[in-house]
Amino acid sequence: xxxxxxxxxxxxxxxxxxxxxxxxxxxxxxxxxxxxxxxxxxxxxxxxxxxxxxxxxxxxxxxxxxxxxxxxxxxxxxxxxxxxxxxxxxxxxxxxxxxxxxxxxxxxxxxxxxxxxxxxxxxxxxxxxxxxxxxxxxxxxxxxxxxxxxxxxxxxxxxxxxxxxxxxxxxxxxxxxxxxxxxxxxxxxxxxxxxxxxxxxxxxxxxxxxxxxxxxxxxxxxxxxxxxxxxxxxxxxxxxxxxxxxxxxxxxxxxxxxxxxxxxxxxx
Amino acid sequence: xxxxxxxxxxxxxxxxxxxxxxxxxxxxxxxxxxxxxxxxxxxxxxxxxxxxxxxxxxxxxxxxxxxxxxxxxxxxxxxxxxxxxxxxxxxxxxxxxxxxxxxxxxxxxxxxxxxxxxxxxxxxxxxxxxxxxxxxxxxxxxxxxxxxxxxxxxxxxxxxxxxxxxxxxxxxxxxxxxxxxxxxxxxxxxxxxxxxxxxxxxxxxxxxxxxxxxxxxxxxxxxxxxxxxxxxxxxxxxxxxxxxxxxxxxxxxxxxxxxxxxxxxxxxxxxxxxxxxxxxxxxxx
Numbered sequence: 001x002x003x004x005x006x007x008x009x010x011x012x013x014x015x016x017x018x019x020x021x022x023x024x025x026x027x028x029x030x031x032x033x034x035x036x037x038x039x040x041x042x043x044x045x046x047x048x049x050x051x052x053x054x055x056x057x058x059x060x061x062x063x064x065x066x067x068x069x070x071x072x073x074x075x076x077x078x079x080x081x082x083x084x085x086x087x088x089x090x091x092x093x094x095x096x097x098x099x100x101x102x103x104x105x106x107x108x109x110x111x112x113x114x115x116x117x118x119x120x121x122x123x124x125x126x127x128x129x130x131x132x133x134x135x136x137x138x139x140x141x142x143x144x145x146x147x148x149x150x151x152x153x154x155x156x157x158x159x160x161x162x163x164x165x166x167x168x169x170x171x172x173x174x175x176x177x178x179x180x181x182x183x184x185x186x187x188x189x190x191x192x193x194x195x196x197x198x199x200x201x202x203x204x205x206x207x208x209x210x211x212x213x214x215x216x217x218x219x220x221x222x223x224x225x226x227x228x229x230x231x232x233x234x235x236x237x238x239x240x241x242x243x244x245x246x247x248x249x250x251x252x253x254x255x256x257x258x259x260x261x262x263x264x265x266x267x268x
Numbered sequence: 269x270x271x272x273x274x275x276x277x278x279x280x281x282x283x284x285x286x287x288x289x290x291x292x293x294x295x296x297x298x299x300x301x302x303x304x305x306x307x308x309x310x311x312x313x314x315x316x317x318x319x320x321x322x323x324x325x326x327x328x329x330x331x332x333x334x335x336x337x338x339x340x341x342x343x344x345x346x347x348x349x350x351x352x353x354x355x356x357x358x359x360x361x362x363x364x365x366x367x368x369x370x371x372x373x374x375x376x377x378x379x380x381x382x383x384x385x386x387x388x389x390x391x392x393x394x395x396x397x398x399x400x401x402x403x404x405x406x407x408x409x410x411x412x413x414x415x416x417x418x419x420x421x422x423x424x425x426x427x428x429x430x431x432x433x434x435x436x437x438x439x440x441x442x443x444x445x446x447x448x449x450x451x452x453x454x455x456x457x458x459x460x461x462x463x464x465x466x467x468x469x470x471x472x473x474x475x476x477x478x479x480x481x482x483x484x485x486x487x488x489x490x491x492x493x494x495x496x497x498x499x500x501x502x503x504x505x506x507x508x509x510x511x512x513x514x515x516x517x518x519x520x521x522x523x524x525x526x527x528x529x530x531x532x533x534x535x536x537x538x539x540x541x542x543x544x545x546x547x548x549x550x551x552x553x
Contacts, residue, residue: 030546064549067384071543092386093286101549102380105306112305119298120385122291124282132278146309162381167281 019078020045020170020202021066026075028061028226035061037226038075043170048196048203050213052246053223054254059206060101062223063174066204067097079170093122098163099174103155106148110139110158113147114165121166133161137191153184160188164195171195173205177212189215210247220246222253229253286386292394295387299395300402303369307406317407321357325411328353329419349477350421351503354412356476359437359496360467361407365400366445367452367463374457380548389539393532396449397442404438426506432517433499439524440495441467446531450538456547475500495520495527 021043028036036058043049051059064070065077068088077084082091104113111130118126134140137157142150147158156177163171176192177185189212196203196216207213213220214234222230222237230237230253234246241249285291307313332349373379382392415421423430448463473487474496480488491497498520506512542548 028546035546060549061546064546069380069384069543069548070546071540089286089386089388092384093283097384099380101377103377104381105302105376105378107309107376108302108305109309112302116298116302116305117381117385118281119301120295120382120387122284122286122294122386124284125278128278129281130278165281166283 018045019043020080021204022076022078023062023066024076024078026062026065026077027073028058028065028070029073034226036065036072039223039226039228040075041221041228041231043202043204045169045202046196046200047218048193048205048216049219049221050217051204051206051223052208052210052213052220052250053206054208054250056225057223057254058226059208059223060099060174061226063097063099063172063204063206066172067095068092093166094168095170095172096121096163096166096168097172097174098156098159098176100156100178101174104147104158104162107146109144110134110147110150110161111143113158114143114161117162118165123165129165133164137161137164153180156180156184156188160191167199167201169199169201171201171203173203175207175209176205177207177209185209185212192216208250210245210250214246222250224253291386292388292391295391296395296398299382299387299392300398303395303399304402306372307403314406317361317403318410321354321361321407321411322414324353324357325350325415326418329415329421333419348504348507350415350419351423351426351507352476352500354408354415354423355433355437355499355503356471357411358404358408358434359441359470362400362404362438362441363444363448363467364464365403366396366442367448367466369396369399369403370445370449371452371457371460371463374452383548389536390532393446393535396445400441400445401438426503427512429502429506429512429517433503436495436499436517436520436524439521439528443524443527443531444470446528446535450531450535453535453542454538454545454547470494470496473497479504492519493523495523498523 019042021041023042024040026036026039027034035056039058039062051062053059061070065072066079066084068084071085080091080094082088104117108116111134114130114133115126118129123129130143134143137160139154139157139161142154142158147155150158160176163173171192173192177188180188192203192205193216195201203216205212205216217234220230220232220234220237221228230240230249232240237249238244238246241252243249243252284294328349373382383389412423415423426433444466445463448466451462452459473491474494475483475491476496480491480497480501483491498516502512502516
């Protein structure tokens with residue numbers, strides 16, 4: 001894979017504001033630990049891209065830098081043309097995120113939480129929007145319940161409702177179906193896919209769930225030890241590695257069997 | 269579905285402009301609304317806001333009554349101790365209101381949601397400040413009324429300077445709250461104790477219950493560098509001598525401006541530092 005900046009810039013039109021996300025030479029170090037190691041990629045409008053990698057691969061840190069929650073050690077993150085280190089406020093209303101590492105206030109009811117966040121994101125028709133989202137995500141019966149008393153699946157749906165309140169053009173999702181039962185997880189994936197298609201939104205999904213990635217992603221960025229190992233469509237990755245499933249490809253990568261050394265690799 | 273009907277149905281959110289004064293005020297009010305919901309959700313919280321100041325006022329009120337019944341000429345002066353208690357509580361409760369509301373966002377692991385929303389850091393600070401005043405009024409108005417009915421002490425007897433005293437104490441509480449919030453952001457909930465103890469550090473120094481002249485000479489400049497000292501000196505001056513030195517008030521306001529700038533810079537610096545260290549990803553753990 002050609003990861004040179006020149007090539008990336010050509011592909012992504014770096015510096016142009018047309019792309020939802022452009023990441024260049026992004027590095028994050030915590031002391032001696034390098035969490036993200038000089039990665040570069042761009043996201044094109046209306047695509048769903050998966051950040052795939054094992055624990056500690058740098059997925060969450062990358063997402064956090066895209067959100068402006070973590071400052072890069074070096075490199076640059078631009079969202080809709082805005083530098084996220086210095087000008088996050090210019091584009092924050094056009095994006096949203098969901099992560100199992102944050103919660104909505106437990107004591108507030110679901111409706112109260114959604115109302116507050118609709119206000120923060122500048123939604124004018126708050127009551128109508130909350131009602132619509134609640135209906136769409138089938139959480140109407142939960143609206144008057146304290147958020148802290150919901151099951152994991154219900155909390156995920158409410159978290160997704162918060163993430164969709166402003167109909168973001170860029171939606172960042174960190175492990176969106178972590179710890180959910182297969183049925184709920186499948187339902188969430190269906191909703192995300194439908195949203196991306198209807199809104200023409202760009203989705204970046206950090207995950208180590210292969211089913212999720214295969215179902216949702218047009219493209220996979222495979223991270224290992226903070227570096228991009230692969231950046232391609234799921235089908236092409238499977239073909240390149242000569243494997244049956246994306247999970248096999250993932251195992252090859254995390255176990256250090258990079259494609260040059262993969263056994264029984266198909267001739268291209 | 270037409271565009272208008274889609275907006276009316278909520279299928280399409282109508283987004284208001286994200287920049288400008290109106291946008292800031294809208295986000296600040298959304299944040300205050302969140303705290304209002306929180307207070308409304310728990311009667312215990314509401315009672316707690318009144319409970320401690322009320323106990324404090326009762327204790328010192330009865331002490332004042334006892335001293336007045338004996339021979340102490342100073343204590344016989346109307347309401348010095350109760351006045352001190354009530355004004356100290358304005359500082360202390362406002363500071364606690366600011367800090368605990370901020371800590372609450374960390375406990376509930378909501379800070380990540382807030383800091384990735386369009387809410388700007390200064391709007392978060394403004395929301396916490398507004399809420400600290402609301403909390404303060406919810407707690408202090410009933411206690412002030414109780415002081416009047418139980419001990420005959422009318423805080424309003426302080427006259428117009430009372431509003432100035434209130435302002436000075438609240439501004440100081442925000443400066444302290446900002447420093448505490450910044451340190452907690454940077455070092456995590458392990459530094460939570462600071463939120464509680466920072467105001468107590470001022471208690472002996474800002475001469476709540478005694479005049480500055482009681483302090484050793486070398487400590488008096490330190491006391492006078494603290495805005496609340498000028499408030500308590502002013503209060504004693506009014507209640508004991510029926511005079512009010514406006515110069516003291518200007519000193520207090522000037523000092524407060526410096527403390528607020530230092531407080532906001534500390535908060536901003538520690539927030540930036542938390543983003544560098546990745547602390548915000550581990551909040552609530």
